[in-house]
Amino acid sequence: MAIVKNSVDDQAFRMSEATAGDFFALLKPRVMSLVVFTGFVGMVAAPDTINPFLAIIAILAIAIGAGASGALNMWYDADIDAIMSRTVNRPVPSGKVTPHEALTFGLVLSVLSVMTLGVLINWLSAALLAFTIFFYAVVYTMWLKRWTPQNIVIGGAAGALPPMIGWAAVTGSLSIESLVLFMITFLWTPPHFWALALFKSQDYERAGIPMMPNVKGEASTRRQIFAYSLLLAPVGVLPWILGYTTVGYGIVSLALGIGFVWYAWKVLQMPDSDRVMKPAKQLFAYSLLYLFVIFAAYLADSVVERVFALGGA
Missing domain, CATH: 1.10.357.140 (UbiA prenyltransferase)
Structure with missing residues (x-):
């Protein structure tokens, strides 16, 4: 070698x-x-x-x-x-x-x-x-x-x-449908990574990476996490609202969105003195579940709809 x-x-x-x-x-x-x-x-x-x-x-x-x-x-x-x-x-x-x-x-x-x-x-x-x-x-x-x-x-x-x-x-x-799928992941990314950045801020500070908690502070980061969560929740339901999916996906995506906002709210209420960062860690874990399940629900909905279409033919 x-x-x-x-x-x-x-x-x-x-x-x-x-x-x-x-x-x-x-x-x-x-x-x-x-x-x-x-x-x-x-x-x-x-x-x-x-x-x-x-x-x-x-x-x-x-x-x-x-x-x-x-x-x-x-x-x-x-x-x-x-x-x-x-x-x-x-x-x-x-x-x-x-x-x-x-x-x-x-x-x-x-x-x-x-x-x-x-x-x-x-x-x-x-x-x-x-x-x-x-x-x-x-x-x-x-x-x-x-x-x-x-x-x-x-x-x-x-x-x-x-x-x-x-x-x-x-x-x-x-198409618009593919753009909506793009937007779900795009809006999911900031709260997901900023939750991680909250309890890994010392790592980012040592490395000199300007992550949001290190530059704008934890309070500002928590507010922005909550704001993006409020945007993400309805966009996640948008495929059903626009008629791309069935009500089954709509129910799942709505429940997931409510859960995301709930965890983001807990992060927003987290005191500055909280060094354990449990709410941030919970949101980070939930965000991974959210993205997987919402896309799995979209996949299942598409497969079922296609099967029924073939059956009807």
Whole structure:
């Protein structure tokens, strides 16, 4: 193996000891699984159909593109990842993968995923995937994250695009319905990550990342979390209001939205002296459940509606 210089610890040279598991960790598999799931929902919800084999290829391309974004993020953020307790064991700061390996891996996967989607599926979905990778790796990671407390708000667009990519992969176009799916994830992102930032603010402060609690204070962050929750709750119900789903989805999404606002209200009422941050941790956990269940409900609704349509035919 070639001897490479570790940019995280520039006082020593070392041999690359990366394993397949280390490279898999570079893909941020937990984030990737959420991207794949929301992208799959976009595909199933689309009014047209796609060959099952091509659908698998499209999902794999979306997954690889999401993983490429994660690898490029870890390459660039190795310096601050080494400072924060939440990220110190990631492959690059822990020394398992060299920065050069992470960069090369991310770039190769980026090109592979976009070209696969473009050549085998369609170029609209490929263009959206390319934009997603660029926005996350360059606009968010290299610029917004270290520059503005609105980093999560603007950068959240990258994580919200997979349902639109899935929709475009099937139809070759976009629609209001796919935009609504985008908006659900887009509005979900700030309260989700700001809840995390509340009880990890010391990590972000040590790393010099201008997250909302560190820049505007905890009280302002709690108010903004609640405001975004009030926006998210009705948007989550919007697919039913617009007639895209049945009342079953409407009931589930309404209940989920009420729950989100309730947890956000508990965060809003949290005293400044609360160092345990239990309400913030509860909201963070609930937000993960919210996004999974609301997209699962949308998926189930789309599948049931399609089955009944076929039965009626």
